Amino acid sequence: EDSRNISHEQSRNESDAQLSNTSSSVRVDKTYNHSTTIINQDLSNTTFDEEKTIARVHALIEKYTENYSNLTDRPVKEALEDLVAFSTRSFDQQAIIVREVFTNVLDAKPRARRVVGDLLDAAHNENIISEKAFLAGVKMIIEAAPDYTVDIPLIWQYIGEIIGAFIGARASNMTLLKPIFECVPDDKAKLFFQVIIRYATKFSSQSYIQSFWQSSGFSLNDLIKANLIDSTFSNEFDWLFDTPEIEQSTSQTKESHSPHPDMQLVKLFKSVNDQGTIVTDSEIITYIREHMGPSEKFYIRNIVLSYLEACLINRDPQKKIQEDIAKKRMTVLNAIIEHKLEAEIQAVYAIQNFVNKLEHPPKMAQLLFDIFYDEECVSESTFFEWRQNPDQSETEGHVVVEISTIDIFTWLQHTESELGAGEEEWEN
Structure with missing residues (x-):
């Protein structure tokens, strides 16, 4: 043109x-x-x-x-x-x-x-x-x-x-x-x-x-x-x-042994607000399937970390999550995770890893837990599994994230109790 x-x-x-x-x-x-x-x-x-x-x-x-x-x-x-x-x-x-x-x-x-x-x-x-x-x-x-x-x-x-x-x-x-x-x-x-x-x-x-x-x-x-x-x-x-918040891997070998965002995938996730270049969810899923494999050790984590990196804005002075991208692109994660327990667990650990490397910005972990729960990407039972049975090789940052998300777990427990009471009344 x-x-x-x-x-x-x-x-x-x-x-x-x-x-x-x-x-x-x-x-x-x-x-x-x-x-x-x-x-x-x-x-x-x-x-x-x-x-x-x-x-x-x-x-x-x-x-x-x-x-x-x-x-x-x-x-x-x-x-x-x-x-x-x-x-x-x-x-x-x-x-x-x-x-x-x-x-x-x-x-x-x-x-x-x-x-x-x-x-x-x-x-x-x-x-x-x-x-x-x-x-x-x-x-x-x-x-x-x-x-x-x-x-x-x-x-x-x-x-x-x-x-x-x-x-x-x-x-x-x-x-x-x-x-x-x-x-x-x-x-x-x-x-x-x-x-x-x-x-x-x-x-x-x-x-x-x-x-x-x-x-x-x-x-x-x-x-x-x-x-x-x-x-x-x-x-x-x-x-x-400043000291880098998310260290760039020094080599492809190092990247293969630790979770890391795929920078092209980050660009695709971010494109939701890019003038004239809105990439569809199906195109992103196609990219994932062509360039990343379920057999990779950190397959789910790398995808979720790419998504989280795309959602991050205002690193200085305050770090925030851009919620419009977070919610609009959640359909991609749902299509990849497919309510599988292990995939959901890996998604939660990706959040833990991401927030920990950012040195735990206020309320970020809670917001991400809320979004992943509200958008039905991670189930209530998976969150409790992460909290009650932490992977001993993934302890870094776990306690801090657990403390910072205590409100959502309190709410989940309260909701579960109310549902249980309602079911008992119905049966009686």
Whole structure:
């Protein structure tokens, strides 16, 4: 559709002109200390047609954004194959490709900007686009941003959304923020940072972005001038420097030996409120069945932890559960758990594990117990089984959760007593 692509030819022409004026400076741009393999930048070995490159990127992005699905990585693979078919080892061409990927979705829906962030990550990770070429392309779009502002007032937000999706994909991408921010005007830096981190968190999770940030070793001063950082701004991002609440597994081997959320499943659960990308329950169930197996040791726990991670909001200063997601997505858990005792028990232990790692936010465990009971995902008898016969290998946090949920157990016991008395009266 038209909204997927830039309709402002004047802005594009100005951007293209800016590229030709700065292409020589791009090639001698700063050297960044990263380990990614750099594709050969010797233009004498390869040539390319800029107009054809722009047209190919336009067609590629239109097809890719239309076919993209959260349930399979096939559209990404196909887009990479298309990209390889016309991209060369030319540094300038790669930079133009990056620039055009951005410009083709600047006035599209938020979903399109998110998915091209995924594509840029994949192209960078596969070394189809070198790190220096990626940074050069981003620099060109940032330098051209003032030319787009008249037609696209939210240009900085839209660029930030794409970069947010890109850096949220893997830890190493976070390190590219420093050279990116060297190109950002001082008066845009704070807003740009806010948008990038907000969208990176939305498309990944706050705990992962926190971990990525800490692995980069950055301070806010590395990206934004100290005199621009006030206490309000600093406090807003204090959580980036806190001890991670939910540790990211250091390897796939470690993950296989402990319960952990599936980050793609987290995105699917969260999509209930994502503009234009509401994923149905049946699609989520399909993803679970295709990517996770009942034979896995932590099958139920991983699903429930993914659900809980998607429901978590406002980690700082107060941690809460977003109840609309919690209730709307409970049908998925019901379809997977199917009132099986062992599955229900694993769901309760997932809640215990989740709340314990968050250091027991006030009333969170009770709220989750209420939701799982009210939505008929976990039965009364299962809750009492968890309370009265705790698994000795799952004692961490059990007592604290038991104490914090005492009201619901008191209510359940009272309800059970009333039902028992009513049955006796009926029999008499």
